[in-house]
Amino acid sequence: MTSNKGFRSRFVNALVRGMLRATGTTLTLSTLKLASHDDLHEALDEVHREGNFDQQDRDRLSGLFGLEELEVSDVMVHRMAMRAINAADPPEQVVRTVLESPYTRMPVWRGSTENIVGVIHAKDLLRALSEPDVRPETVDIVKVAQKPWFVPDTTSLKDQLNAFLRRKVHMAVVVDEYGEMQGIVTLEDIIEEIVGDIADEHDPSLQGVRQDADGSIIVDGSVSIRDLNRALGWSLPDTEATTIAGLVIHESKLIPEERQAFTFYEKRFIVLKREKNRITRLRIRPAVAPIQ
Known part of the structure; x- marks a missing residue:
């Protein structure tokens, strides 16, 4: 055999x-x-x-x-960065959010953002609204949403790609070994690992990243390292941390205070804002070479 x-x-x-x-x-x-x-x-x-x-x-x-070497956790959208719908919001607000979103699929949560109860597809919502007795203020979002599909964060990208194609599903909710929700992964996320970023006229610019007047980059702590590397052509390591805040904490070996600065990987990281134990905003600029 x-x-x-x-x-x-x-x-x-x-x-x-x-x-x-x-x-x-x-x-x-x-x-x-x-x-x-x-x-x-x-x-x-x-x-x-x-x-x-x-x-x-x-x-x-x-x-x-790399599809067999990488895991779903390496490419997923972290729960802190993903966009989702609150099932308790007024139906007309949800309809407006879905139809105005650049994404065709969005997870739906109830009670807690980690309690995903469905995935709403814009086409399914439009189809429901076309029914004669359904109006934006009366539509039941949870009933329209598809049942969520949960996958382990350790699944290889090769296996997940095959599963997406076999099930003809484009989005999955990622959970850890304890069943805790970690984020979402899409078919597009995996394809982009092969062909690079897939540009689309409806794609938003990278959320949580902007260039300041002095040339430095202002980054939300929840931005993933992989997304930042792709957007800016950097090569920051993402083996020990998923987000840029996690990278700073891992390298500094502490929870930094605001205005603390660190230098590693030829970059200068300055903590701009911290909420409790979370770094929520950073400034990143090239490290200044020491004077010889």
């Missing part, structure tokens, strides 16, 4: 062959027999160095290799 490892290697190699053919790259026999992701990454770097395809193609293939 064929091992799972062998099957996964052939699966990845098949995808690699297809994507490299699209770029006009010729593969050697040794490349086709590669068995590990490390070897695939090394071969990919070599082909890139030889100039057979550009950085964008390399990044896409690297993202494909």
